[in-house]
Amino acid sequence: MNGVHDMGGMHGFGPVQPEKDEPVFQEPWEGRMFGMMMALGRHGVHDPDGLRAAIEHMEPARYLASEYFERWLFVTEKALLAKGLVTRDELDARTRDLEANPDQAAQRREDSEATQRLMRTVYTRGPSQRDADLTPRFRPGDSVAVRNIHPEGHTRLPRYVRGKRGVVTRLHGIHDFHDRDGSKTRPGPQPVYNVRIEASEL
Secondary structure: OOOOOOOOOOOOOOOOOOOOOOOOOOOHHHHHHHHHHHHHHHHOOOOOOOHHHHHOOOOHHHHHHOOHHHHHHHHHHHHHHHOOOOOHHHHHHHHHHHHHOOOOOOOOOOOHHHHHHHHHHHHOOOOOEOOOOOOOOOOOOOEEEOOOOOOOOOOOOOHHHOOOEEEEEEEEEEEOOOOOOOOOOOOOOEEEEEEEOOOOOO
């Protein structure tokens, strides 16, 4: 993934300004968006490759102009439309209604059992480690170099790390690997490592 969606280490966006006692959500709707994502995750609404891969299909200008949870909203709308769970007319009608009545209370449906189920999901995430007959290539203490690759598809490898050298500090076991090379085939589970790279190297 090369482009504006890979903002790690990119210049021109100013310094990060930490906010003292920053709330988990800046606005109430962000918390609702998070809750919707957790609920929809149980129903296979989003691409199995993950939310991040879907966000990378956003038009660059819209991506840069959007806040974090606005990107979640964008891909959720697209997924709901693609699966036929909501129509464009329904979505547009609801949007016009909210624009005309911005102070109206959000619709709620109380379901204590569903709430408890979602809370368990949030606080007790299932194990992501996979059973696979793979022998890890590296061990803690090994010096490694990050591959300088430029895949067409999704990757979690940011540009500023490519080609840099570091030291393996931990092996986390075997996990699913969501990166793609631009083809329809996704690699199988792979070893996951912690690699320490000195700031001066980056």
